[in-house]
Structure formats: C-alpha cells, structure tokens
Amino acid sequence: MSGAVRETWSPAPESDRMILKELRETVGACMQCGTCTASCPNWHAMDVTPRAMWRMIQFGMLDRILESRTFWMCSSCYLCTLRCPRGLKLTSAMAALKRLAGVANGPAARRNGSFYAAFMDDVEAHGRVQETSMMQRYFIRRRDPAAPLAFLPLGVRMLSKGKVHLPGRGMGGVLKPLFAKARELEGTP
Structure with missing residues (x-):
C-alpha cells in the first residue's frame, strides 16, 4: 500500500464513532495468524477473509469493508472468537460492522x-x-x-x-x- 493511509468514512453520531474506535481497538492486537479464517464455516462465501478484514480495519479502509458482504455472512458461531490465540472478540467485531453498515446505509x-x-x-x-x-x-x-x-x-x-x-x-x-x-x-x- 503506497502513500499515507487515511480513514475515508466516518459515521456522524458520536455513539457510532465510539463503536468504530472500539472496533479498531478490538482488532488492533490481531497478529494475522489466520486462525479466524480457518475456523470460519462461511469463509468460502466471503469476498474478503476475516483475517484480511481485520487488517483493513487496522488500516482504516472502512469504505471497502462496508461494501463487502463478509460481515453479513457471519453466522455468529463464535468459532473465530473461541480459537483466536489473542483472545480477540471477533464475533463482536462482526456485529459492530453490521451496526456501522446500517448507519452508512x-x-x-x-x-x-x-x-x-x-x-x-x-x-x-x-x-x-x-x-x-x-x-x-x-x-x-x-x-x-x-x-x-x-x-x-x-x-x-x-x-x-x-x-x-x-x-x-x-x-x-x-x-x-x-x-x-x-x-x-x-x-x-
């Protein structure tokens, strides 16, 4: 990725900015091991793998994420959360993305x-x-x-x-x- 990375989308209400901040903090410790993607029963139907999505969040690429169908494919089975070696609440992150997508509309x-x-x-x-x-x-x-x-x-x-x-x-x-x-x-x- 060349040049400075900038956040291209920001929801208007303060509560939504807080959700975005918490989401970035939730996945901030992701070490890109791929356990979440390997654990996901729906990864094959996603256009962006969960692992790639966490990296995109870290880089502030929210426009691309919100155009994706990946978080809508999450069945909230909690396998990614249970198997994450860092103990990240990844299922909660997927739910937060659904809420943010609803705001973006x-x-x-x-x-x-x-x-x-x-x-x-x-x-x-x-x-x-x-x-x-x-x-x-x-x-x-x-x-x-x-x-x-x-x-x-x-x-x-x-x-x-x-x-x-x-x-x-x-x-x-x-x-x-x-x-x-x-x-x-x-x-x-």
Missing part, C-alpha cells in the same frame, strides 16, 4: 441488511427459517419488484428437490422473549 448495506433482517425476523416468528416466508419478508424489505423474478429459477430448482419448506407450524413465537432480551441488551429497538 449504502446500497450494499441495504441489500445485505434486508436479507439479514428478514432471516432474523423469520427465525423469531417461526423458531426456524421457513424459506417461503423469509423470502417474502426479504422481497418486501428490498422494495424491488424485479427481485422475486431473479430468484424464481433457484426457487423452482429448490422446490423440485424438496429443499423448500412450505409454511408450517414451526415453533411460532417461542423465541420472541429471547429476541426481546437480546434487543434490550444491545440497546436496539
């Missing part, structure tokens, strides 16, 4: 955030993902009438192979208190 954040929110809403409502209702929630959040058409061939293939579960009984609302407590602890609405 760029096109990638809207698209990826819509899917993430639809997924979590569906789990909260049904106790598991029910693909048809989750995708309905996603399409409504996207507000793009052409989006369902782009997914139609995939949906037909999945349905023909028995990979789509039609709406059923599920656990209907059993997880609502858990989600409410998580929102309370996170300070989110």
Whole structure:
C-alpha cells in the first residue's frame, strides 16, 4: 500500500464513532495468524477473509469493508472468537460492522441488511427459517419488484428437490422473549 493511509468514512453520531474506535481497538492486537479464517464455516462465501478484514480495519479502509458482504455472512458461531490465540472478540467485531453498515446505509448495506433482517425476523416468528416466508419478508424489505423474478429459477430448482419448506407450524413465537432480551441488551429497538 503506497502513500499515507487515511480513514475515508466516518459515521456522524458520536455513539457510532465510539463503536468504530472500539472496533479498531478490538482488532488492533490481531497478529494475522489466520486462525479466524480457518475456523470460519462461511469463509468460502466471503469476498474478503476475516483475517484480511481485520487488517483493513487496522488500516482504516472502512469504505471497502462496508461494501463487502463478509460481515453479513457471519453466522455468529463464535468459532473465530473461541480459537483466536489473542483472545480477540471477533464475533463482536462482526456485529459492530453490521451496526456501522446500517448507519452508512449504502446500497450494499441495504441489500445485505434486508436479507439479514428478514432471516432474523423469520427465525423469531417461526423458531426456524421457513424459506417461503423469509423470502417474502426479504422481497418486501428490498422494495424491488424485479427481485422475486431473479430468484424464481433457484426457487423452482429448490422446490423440485424438496429443499423448500412450505409454511408450517414451526415453533411460532417461542423465541420472541429471547429476541426481546437480546434487543434490550444491545440497546436496539
């Protein structure tokens, strides 16, 4: 990397600057060993590996990070956090990136955030993902009438192979208190 590295994006509210500062402190001790990437069950679907992401945070390359889909792919399994030889709270760093992306509200954040929110809403409502209702929630959040058409061939293939579960009984609302407590602890609405 040539020249001086500068931070190209900064969220407006003071609380968000604090999140950014804490995020940089969280990954500041990363020694680039790659254990996080090797531990991640979703690394293959990420466009930037977790290890590279921590370095990008250290260098202040937040624009590139927030355009990435990497942190949206985090399933919060905590394997990276559990296996980090430095004991860094990497899963918390991924969650902070999701919050910052929501503040930035760029096109990638809207698209990826819509899917993430639809997924979590569906789990909260049904106790598991029910693909048809989750995708309905996603399409409504996207507000793009052409989006369902782009997914139609995939949906037909999945349905023909028995990979789509039609709406059923599920656990209907059993997880609502858990989600409410998580929102309370996170300070989110």
